[in-house]
Amino acid sequence: MKRQLLAGLALIATLAHAGPYEARERDWRNGAVVYQIIVDRFVPAAQLDAKRALYPAPKRLRDWSEDPTTGPYLEAERLAAHELDFWGGDLPSATTRLGHVQQLGADVLYINPIHRAYTNHKYDALDFQAISPEYGTRDDFKRLAAEAHRRGLKVVLDGVFNHMGRNAPAFQSALRDPKSPWRDWFAIGPQYTGGARVWTGFQNLPELNLETPAVRRYLYEAPDSVVRSYLRDGADGWRLDTAFELGRTYLADLTRAAHREKPGSLVVGEIVNYPGDWLKSLDAVMNFTLRQVINGAAGGEIDGPTAGRMIERMVADAGIEPMLKSWVVIDNHDIPRIATQWPDAARRRLVQALQFTLPGAPNLYYGVEVGMEGGADPANRGPMRWERVSDTHPEMTWVRHLVALHKGHRALRVGDFRRIESAKLLAFERHTDRALDTRIILANPSNQPVRDRVMVANWALMDDTPLHDLLGLTPTEPLTLSAGFITVELPAHGVLVLEPRRRDLGGYDRYKRVR
Numbered sequence: 001m002k003r004q005l006l007a008g009l010a011l012i013a014t015l016a017h018a019g020p021y022e023a024r025e026r027d028w029r030n031g032a033v034v035y036q037i038i039v040d041r042f043v044p045a046a047q048l049d050a051k052r053a054l055y056p057a058p059k060r061l062r063d064w065s066e067d068p069t070t071g072p073y074l075e076a077e078r079l080a081a082h083e084l085d086f087w088g089g090d091l092p093s094a095t096t097r098l099g100h101v102q103q104l105g106a107d108v109l110y111i112n113p114i115h116r117a118y119t120n121h122k123y124d125a126l127d128f129q130a131i132s133p134e135y136g137t138r139d140d141f142k143r144l145a146a147e148a149h150r151r152g153l154k155v156v157l158d159g160v161f162n163h164m165g166r167n168a169p170a171f172q173s174a175l176r177d178p179k180s181p182w183r184d185w186f187a188i189g190p191q192y193t194g195g196a197r198v199w200t201g202f203q204n205l206p207e208l209n210l211e212t213p214a215v216r217r218y219l220y221e222a223p224d225s226v227v228r229s230y231l232r233d234g235a236d237g238w239r240l241d242t243a244f245e246l247g248r249t250y251l252a253d254l255t256r257a258a259h260r261e262k263p264g265s266l267v268v269g270e271i272v273n274y275p276g277d278w279l280k281s282l283d284a285v286m287n288f289t290l291r292q293v294i295n296g297a298a299g300g301e302i303d304g305p306t307a308g309r310m311i312e313r314m315v316a317d318a319g320i321e322p323m324l325k326s327w328v329v330i331d332n333h334d335i336p337r338i339a340t341q342w343p344d345a346a347r348r349r350l351v352q353a354l355q356f357t358l359p360g361a362p363n364l365y366y367g368v369e370v371g372m373e374g375g376a377d378p379a380n381r382g383p384m385r386w387e388r389v390s391d392t393h394p395e396m397t398w399v400r401h402l403v404a405l406h407k408g409h410r411a412l413r414v415g416d417f418r419r420i421e422s423a424k425l426l427a428f429e430r431h432t433d434r435a436l437d438t439r440i441i442l443a444n445p446s447n448q449p450v451r452d453r454v455m456v457a458n459w460a461l462m463d464d465t466p467l468h469d470l471l472g473l474t475p476t477e478p479l480t481l482s483a484g485f486i487t488v489e490l491p492a493h494g495v496l497v498l499e500p501r502r503r504d505l506g507g508y509d510r511y512k513r514v515r
Helices: 002-016 019-024 051-053 093-096 098-104 139-150 169-176 213-221 228-234 248-261 278-280 288-298 302-320 320-325 345-357 394-408 411-415
Strands: 034-037 108-111 115-117 125-131 153-158 237-239 266-269 361-365 418-420 425-431 439-443 450-455 463-471 479-482 483-490 497-499
Touching: 019 266, 019 411, 093 139, 098 139, 098 394, 098 439, 125 139, 125 228, 139 153, 139 228, 153 228, 153 266, 213 228, 213 248, 228 248, 237 248, 248 266, 248 278, 288 345, 302 320, 302 418, 302 425, 320 418, 345 394, 345 439, 345 497, 361 394, 394 411, 411 425, 439 483, 479 483, 479 497, 483 497
Parallel strands: 034 108, 034 361, 108 153, 153 237, 237 266
Antiparallel strands: 115 125, 418 425, 425 439, 439 497, 450 483, 463 479, 463 497
8 A cells, every 4th residue: 555655646746747748648547548348258268168057047158159139028037138148258268368459559458347246247246346257256357457467458347336236145135124234225115116226227226325334335435345455456447337326426435535545547437418527526437428429420410510619618618637538439338339330431430530539538349340240239249259350351450540540649649629610520639739749630521522611720830831641531632731721622421630740841940949
């Protein structure tokens, strides 16, 4: 603990003497590329036959070649049959493929819930402090975290602290015995269908009563609490499931507890609301509002200039620092896969280009790099298709290009956001304290080709500066900044990421006195 405290104080001292952009660059949370996995579906275990006893009926161990399908509701289990279908991945097997995550260029491994639970998705915890036996043990998690750190990856766990599972011993005791020590851990009474308050009507998910001090001590306050002990085991942060249900006060308390245990750790909330003041209680959110803007523009429901104003308002309300840490999510385990959402390649490329150039941490859902498809849950949770992984796969090439673009250009990772004045385009710049760090993004989300003259309100960009496209999707004539203006022609769904460069003037440099 003392060593961690000293490290945290040293980090604070270092950041205090750095400029704002240098400080942002030193904080791994800003603009990180996040790769999300479901352990059961990521890599098949080496000895599957030896694990079959871990999946007793009505659970089913599926073949890795099968795709998930919807199953009937099981009244006795109070859940759907497909929630009990497993594919056999575990923590040791996932550890063997961390090299793949590293080679994509990701910075963070985000793992869907791994704690002991009855279902395949693990959002119905039986015991937060134990790893589900199908996945392994706490020691297996420690080994995965150590290997991830060796490869330069951070690890973020999924914290499902709004509810537990109906089969949890604590809940069963509380439900049956009014004198149970866990009685006040849950909201129990005849006014609730099924005898207890459950999350949005799902009878398998009784809600925890956070107003009970013992619950908060168990989850995040005590030294041996769930949040703090996993951080000591090697986790670098927590993604909080259905975080808006926890409320701002408890979220702020949890975030402070995580930071005390591990300075510089990340707490990101699944907040489907507009971000706004939620970011006063958390380091970051999963930015579903930004997703709505991106998809709305790509789908023709929001015109480009309006989308730009919406993003500008969001950045102003939330603040750029929390926005840089917030995850830019297009698809995940709750949302149809991007290849299914956007089967048209041009629109899909537009959406992904915005995901990697707007402020935030792009979230890659496992399999996007090989074009995996899948509609609503459970179809979006299919097993990873390793047979498709190839350096020549077009989606792999494209994802690596996006990751390299995002990480290789300072402004895209840690820069500020400024909307560019345009009558027809979604146009913005990402900029820092260095003029030539600026990256100009011009996107035409409409179904028609567009010619527009846009004004870039950046005083440090010199007249007659050449602009080079870094994305390579849209053929364009050479562009030049002229007294703050650019005239551009873009095809339907076209997008450019422009880099200003010094003009070769035989040794003369217009930027000689501009940083």
